[in-house]
Amino acid sequence: MVGKSFYKEYGVDMETKIDIDSFQEDLRPGYDFHLPSLTDASNSRGLVFKAIVSGSHVLDVGCDTGRFGEVLRKQKYCTVDGIEPCARAAQLASSRLDKIFIQPVENERSFEEFENYDAVLFLDVLEHLVDPWSVLEGAKKALKPGGAIYVVVPNIAHISIVRRLVLGDFEYQKYGTMDKTHLRWFTRKSLQRALEDAGFINIKIDGLTSIPYLGKRSNALRFIENQLGRLFPNMFSGSILGHGQVYSSCQR
Numbered sequence: 408m409v410g411k412s413f414y415k416e417y418g419v420d421m422e423t424k425i426d427i428d429s430f431q432e433d434l435r436p437g438y439d440f441h442l443p444s445l446t447d448a449s450n451s452r453g454l455v456f457k458a459i460v461s462g463s464h465v466l467d468v469g470c471d472t473g474r475f476g477e478v479l480r481k482q483k484y485c486t487v488d489g490i491e492p493c494a495r496a497a498q499l500a501s502s503r504l505d506k507i508f509i510q511p512v513e514n515e516r517s518f519e520e521f522e523n524y525d526a527v528l529f530l531d532v533l534e535h536l537v538d539p540w541s542v543l544e545g546a547k548k549a550l551k552p553g554g555a556i557y558v559v560v561p562n563i564a565h566i567s568i569v570r571r572l573v574l575g576d577f578e579y580q581k582y583g584t585m586d587k588t589h590l591r592w593f594t595r596k597s598l599q600r601a602l603e604d605a606g607f608i609n610i611k612i613d614g615l616t617s618i619p620y621l622g623k624r625s626n627a628l629r630f631i632e633n634q635l636g637r638l639f640p641n642m643f644s645g646s647i648l649g650h651g652q653v654y655s656s657c658q659r
Contacts (some may be wrong), residue, residue: 419634442474445482451615451646455528458557458650459483463525466490466549468512468542473500480505492516514538515545525549529558531646533601534589543605546655553655556607562644563592567619569642584645589653595641598649607651617645 408450445456452475459465461483470489479485480503486504491497501507511517513536515652527546533539546556561584562568568584572579579587595612602610616636636643 427540428530442445442478444480444596449615451530451648452603454613454648455557455559456483456614457532459485459526461485464523465526465528466521466524466546467504467528467530468546469529470500470504470507470533471496473503473507475528476500477503486555488521512536514541518545518549519547521549524549525527525551525554527554527556529556531559531561532592533558534560534586534593537590537649539591540601540604543601544609547606547653550653552653555650555652556602558598558647558649560593560647561589561648562587562594562614562641562647564594565617565645566642572625577606593647595644595647598647602649603650605651605655608654610651611650612642614640615646615648616640616643618643 428508442452443450447451447453447455448558456475456478459479463479463483463485465476465479465487467473467487467489470491473487473489473491476485476489478486479487487502487504488501488508489497490508490510490512491500492509492511494573497509512532527549529542529546533542536542543556543558543633550556563584565584577585579585579589595614598601599610599612603638614636616632616637618632632643
């Protein structure tokens with residue numbers, strides 16, 4: 408989802424012919440993972456799945472291979488369209504979703520042909536974009552009155568990242584918060600501001616607790632993990648889930 412402005416910013420000569428799609432596909436890792444349990448409220452996909460109303464018309468932005476949308480279609484009888492810039496991922500998604508649009512998402516204009524959706528999803532997508540703030544403004548226009556947006560991003564304020572910074576370490580990785588394809592970073596507060604600035608209302612920000620070495624060993628450790636997450640959400644939220652709405656006719 409890297410736009411041409413990214414290459415200009417980093418000194419790439421745009422007079423040289425660049426196959427941007429090929430460049431992105433070579434850089435990006437594969438994300439065709441099996442989904443975690445969608446009945447588990449401790450993961451972001453489970454929370455979004457629970458929140459979406461059955462029968463909704465959903466736009467999954469950066470849908471990758473369409474696994475999440477496929478489950479929404481089968482289990483919640485939703486109509487799910489996807490936007491995916493990677494042709495290889497989109498080919499797989501085309502057999503799982505109702506419609507697939509192979510195109511980049513770069514700014515507000517990327518949504519000019521989309522409208523009347525009940526929900527728009529950005530599940531681990533905004534951090535890959537050059538201008539996520541403009542993209543959020545465009546996404547708002549794709550929603551019908553009263554429609555909802557769901558955003559999941561990694562938390563750059565997580566204790567594991569802060570620890571690395573204190574030690575002078577800022578190494579990119581293949582996956583996770585320090586994924587080498589990430590261009591933007593968010594905290595709970597900055598995601599809240601981004602949704603507010605885009606014009607969304609009824610905004611709610613949740614953190615999904617993730618503490619290394621806790622949570623997967625015993626009930627006692629899971630209890631400690633949950634308590635620390637409640638007390639210090641900025642420090643121990645591995646991912647952040649943001650939810651907002653657009654005005655309905657009765658709210659105007």
